[in-house]
Amino acid sequence: MIRRFAKNGIVILASLFVVSLSASAVVSAQSDSDMTSDKLELVKARCSSSQFALQQIEKRDAVSRINRGRAYDQMLRQVSSFNSRFTYNKISAPDLVQLTSDLQTAVDTFRANYDKYDTDISDALKIDCKQKPADYYNMILKARDDRAAVGDEVNKIVDLMAQYRTAIVTYQDKVQ
Amino acid sequence: MSFMPPITKMRRRTRKILHGPKLPLALTGAIMVSFALTIISVVWYNLDGSSKLDLSRPGYEHERTEVLTNDTQKTYDTTSPVTKSAINDFLKEYDGRTKELGSYGSFTEEALDDNNIQLKPQNGGSATQ
Numbered sequence: 001m002i003r004r005f006a007k008n009g010i011v012i013l014a015s016l017f018v019v020s021l022s023a024s025a026v027v028s029a030q031s032d033s034d035m036t037s038d039k040l041e042l043v044k045a046r047c048s049s050s051q052f053a054l055q056q057i058e059k060r061d062a063v064s065r066i067n068r069g070r071a072y073d074q075m076l077r078q079v080s081s082f083n084s085r086f087t088y089n090k091i092s093a094p095d096l097v098q099l100t101s102d103l104q105t106a107v108d109t110f111r112a113n114y115d116k117y118d119t120d121i122s123d124a125l126k127i128d129c130k131q132k133p134a135d136y137y138n139m140i141l142k143a144r145d146d147r148a149a150v151g152d153e154v155n156k157i158v159d160l161m162a163q164y165r166t167a168i169v170t171y172q173d174k175v176q
Numbered sequence: 177m178s179f180m181p182p183i184t185k186m187r188r189r190t191r192k193i194l195h196g197p198k199l200p201l202a203l204t205g206a207i208m209v210s211f212a213l214t215i216i217s218v219v220w221y222n223l224d225g226s227s228k229l230d231l232s233r234p235g236y237e238h239e240r241t242e243v244l245t246n247d248t249q250k251t252y253d254t255t256s257p258v259t260k261s262a263i264n265d266f267l268k269e270y271d272g273r274t275k276e277l278g279s280y281g282s283f284t285e286e287a288l289d290d291n292n293i294q295l296k297p298q299n300g301g302s303a304t305q
Binding site: 059 | 239242253254257258263274285294297
């Protein structure tokens with residue numbers, strides 16, 4: 001009885017393994033077919049210069065990430081302190097508190113998205129694009145998507161900062 | 177030569193080390209602790225993303241000069257009354273920061289265009305984008 005169960009288990013596991021292997025092969029073949037042979041040849045031919053360019057982009061992005069991260073931290077400290085000043089003076093400002101919380105969340109998401117994007121770039125730089133041009137280009141496509149997510153978060157923060165400014169200005173008329 | 181079980185042998189050896197000179201024991205302990213702490217800090221450095229933003233690595237000399245540093249941490253008044261002038265002061269600094277943020281790269285999508293990563297076909301190449 002136990003033997004039969006074990007046999008069945010092995011058969012099921014083996015079938016699952018075969019199914020997953022064929023599924024990954026299909027996915028891989030599909031992603032390869034998305035790229036023309038010309039494109040693959042181009043990636044192979046310009047592999048070194050492309051990776052060099054990617055490395056320069058990564059370095060520039062690291063500078064932007066560090067400068068932005070520092071400026072965001074300072075901005076969050078400034079707005080949090082100002083919110084505390086409102087609370088200390090018993091002025092109710094729930095909109096300011098909500099916007100600050102949204103800003104904090106957006107800054108955290110910006111950091112997480114950047115980490116993801118930078119991992120894509122690092123992974124792309126590790127790929128031997130002369131041997132695996134399709135893998136390299138697919139990683140570039142992934143990096144593009146993740147970079148767009150970083151850019152979206154930057155725009156979201158700009159928008160939230162503008163909303164906070166507008167909200168503060170409305171309080172200017174209410175205080176002495 | 178009499179037979180001695182391995183556990184007794186090990187116990188005797190441990191006792192010998194413990195009752196022997198303390199300096200080698202202390203040195204070995206110190207080396208092992210520092211080795212373990214080094215491994216932990218390197219793993220932490222790589223896992224928490226610090227390594228990605230570490231511009232002190234070789235090859236980042238130029239980028240290092242572009243990072244703006246602010247050594248003094250500004251402290252903000254949280255107890256004074258909220259007045260029009262306080263809000264004006266706040267807005268002055270806030271607007272300055274907004275302007276500063278506008279001067280940094282904003283992760284636009286064009287940076288990873290085929291053209292920018294040297295993958296655009298030249299001379300009317302037939303490769304599709």
